[in-house]
Structures are given as structure tokens and as C-alpha cells.
Amino acid sequence: MERQQKAYKGVIDYFKKKILDGELRPGEKLPPERDIAERLNVSRNSVREAIRIMDMTGVISSQQGSGNYITCEFQKSLAETMTMMFAMDQIDYRQISQIRQALECLAxxxxxxxxxxxxIKEMEKAVKELDRSQDDVKNVALDKKLHYTLAQASGNILVQDFLEACSGVIDSFIHDMRAEILRTEERKNLLNECHKKLIEGLKEKNEAKGLEALEHHFTLINEILKERGK
Known part of the structure; x- marks a missing residue:
């Protein structure tokens, strides 16, 4: 067993070096399992275990019938780690909200x-549609799209991945949270006013205005969650 563990770790280290050396890039396909096993002189079981772990951690994507591809989607492993921490009561929603607020301010x-x-136009479009929409499911999707676009606009992949991981935990364990916050017209309007101020700050390059809007946004959300006992 110990020998097999060392073998699959050796396979992971081999591909790690290939990626670091620039020999493997996102989108490139890994060789077949048999070829990897022969090249590294390990069993195919060790290769499969290495591929399983690399898939779980977002290094590769296993596509049935097609093969294994380098993806470097590390947000996937971040989300899984945070989800398990939440499930095992190592973190709670308050802590997720705190890190999310800090990261959105940075974004x-x-x-x-x-x-x-x-x-910016994509965010403005989402806000306008939120103003008009009476559909709970659509409202949730629009809210997520707006915040995801802000994360993308930061130009920082780490900020984007951590925020996406936070969003994934929220969606996994507090299924109806976004819908409940946006369900009443008063709450939806208050949050959307924050969204509008946020975009105004972005267009005007007014950092104080945008950060104040985010502060109000998260204060509203945290008050609602406090009412629910989250």
C-alpha cells in the first residue's frame, strides 16, 4: 500500500513539473493511462489514483470517452474544501460573509x-433586469451574475476563484438564501440601490462611493441572515 501511495504521488509530481516547466498548458490532453504507466514504470492503478486526485483538485478535467485534459481550475478544490469545512462546522455563514465582503471590496x-x-455594461444590464423582474429564480441568477462579473472585472484570478468558492458554499447549504433576500420588493429595491451605487462608483472611478455601497449591501444581507438565525 505504501509503495502504491508513493507511486501515485510520483505521477502527480511528474505532471506538476511538466506544468511548471511550461510543457503542459491548459487545454492540452494527457497521454493514455497505459502510456503514462509505461513511461513512469508504475501500475495503471497508481496512474488512475493520480488522475482521480488531480481531477478532484482541479488540475485536470476527466471527460468520459474523450480523455483527461489540463484545466488548472483550482476554484473547484477551493469550493470542495470550503464546503467540507462548512459541513463539519469548521466555518459558519458569518465567516463566509466576512471573507466575501473583504474580497468584494478588494475586487x-x-x-x-x-x-x-x-x-460595466454587463453589470448595468443585470441591475436593470433586476429592477423589472418578478421571477425569484431569475432574480437569483441576475444577482449572481452581477457579483461574478465584478469579480472578473478585478483582473485577479485568486479573488475571482475565492469569491466563486464562497458562492458555491452558499448555494450548497443555504439554498433559498438569495431568493429570500430578493423576494420582497422592499429588500430587492434596497439591495439594487446598492448595486446601482456600486456601478456608479466604478464608472466614476470613485472608490469611496463603491466601498460604501458594498458596506450597505452586506449590512442588509447580514441583518436578514441574523433574523433567520444564520
């Missing part, structure tokens, strides 16, 4: 310099 500050016109 906004970075987006002032990095956001494209297209991203």
Missing part, C-alpha cells in the same frame, strides 16, 4: 482600474 478597488466597458 471593486481593482476593478476601478481593470474593468472593461463590456463588463
Amino acid at each position: 471593486f478597488s481593482l476593478a476601478i482600474e481593470n474593468a472593461t466597458d463590456g463588463q
